[in-house]
Amino acid sequence: MALPEAERIGGLPSERARVVRLRQGHVSEGPDVLAAEEPLEIRLNGEQVAVTMRTPGHDSELAVGFLFGEAILRPEDIANVAECRSDEGDGGVADVGLRPGAEPAAGWQRNFYATSSCGICGKASIEAVRQAAEPVADGPVVTSETILGLPDALREAQRVFERTGGLHAAGLFDPDGRLVTLREDVGRHNAVDKVVGRAALDGRLPLGGHVLLVSGRASFEIMQKALMAQVPFVAAVSAPSSLAVRLARESNMTLVGFLRAGGFNVYAGRERVAGI
Numbered sequence: 001m002a003l004p005e006a007e008r009i010g011g012l013p014s015e016r017a018r019v020v021r022l023r024q025g026h027v028s029e030g031p032d033v034l035a036a037e038e039p040l041e042i043r044l045n046g047e048q049v050a051v052t053m054r055t056p057g058h059d060s061e062l063a064v065g066f067l068f069g070e071a072i073l074r075p076e077d078i079a080n081v082a083e084c085r086s087d088e089g090d091g092g093v094a095d096v097g098l099r100p101g102a103e104p105a106a107g108w109q110r111n112f113y114a115t116s117s118c119g120i121c122g123k124a125s126i127e128a129v130r131q132a133a134e135p136v137a138d139g140p141v142v143t144s145e146t147i148l149g150l151p152d153a154l155r156e157a158q159r160v161f162e163r164t165g166g167l168h169a170a171g172l173f174d175p176d177g178r179l180v181t182l183r184e185d186v187g188r189h190n191a192v193d194k195v196v197g198r199a200a201l202d203g204r205l206p207l208g209g210h211v212l213l214v215s216g217r218a219s220f221e222i223m224q225k226a227l228m229a230q231v232p233f234v235a236a237v238s239a240p241s242s243l244a245v246r247l248a249r250e251s252n253m254t255l256v257g258f259l260r261a262g263g264f265n266v267y268a269g270r271e272r273v274a275g276i
Helices: 060-067 123-132 144-157 159-164 186-199 222-230 242-250
Strands: 012-022 026-035 039-043 049-055 078-085 094-100 169-175 179-185 211-214 235-237 253-262 263-270
Touching: 039 060, 049 060, 060 078, 060 094, 060 186, 060 222, 078 186, 123 263, 144 169, 144 179, 144 211, 144 253, 144 263, 169 186, 179 186, 186 211, 186 222, 222 235, 222 242, 242 253
Parallel strands: 039 094, 211 235, 235 253
Antiparallel strands: 012 026, 039 049, 078 094, 169 179, 169 211, 253 263
8 A cells, every 4th residue: 555645844844644553463554753854955145055955944053054064154254044945845045145255265166965864074074174173172071970961861852853753963061961952853964063053153152161962973074063163072872983083082072972871982082071
């Protein structure tokens, strides 16, 4: 039996669809809630920079965080961000306008295509972040008890995940484990861009003295975005990549992986973790 297509509302973080469930040999049919995924075109002064697959919502933050994380512009360069639906009606557009006299970094016209799973990566991006970002300052020191409590705090605040089960999250915490900003998306990197973009729009960069927790693994790109925002401490519930560890060590960052109930691994910056 063919299932109906997901209901297309557009611009919402979740969509409804009818599904067939098999549980313990019992078959049933009924509604389900899916995490929405749509394209977002990121523009700079009206010119296309990238298209990324994302969960609708907080598109201005995502665009600003992306452009900042790719070392294309500085937060003080931004005059405004305009959001609209695309002309084709499938997905959205976020156009970041620059202040008079502000110029983006040279050579940004790379015609990106970013996916929700892997985002933007490659040699050009690696070299750009190494040239654009200084190593982070020392501190803060965080207790192991606080670190172990971060996943539960993140999960408790994930409203869309509870309904869909299909989103990643990025949470910005203070050193005592208090949640500052939470954003969700089908892509880990998008969620981080939204967190950084919110801070940029609020004039709170750099983010020294904070801890960033991401669901899933810690890739180079996650560390790149954290470094650009000067976040000194990154934790992930899954494994880091080798390049993520290398960048953390080169940049004086702390990187914690496999953060689960009862323990975690420290791959870089052990001095920021009290009691080990």
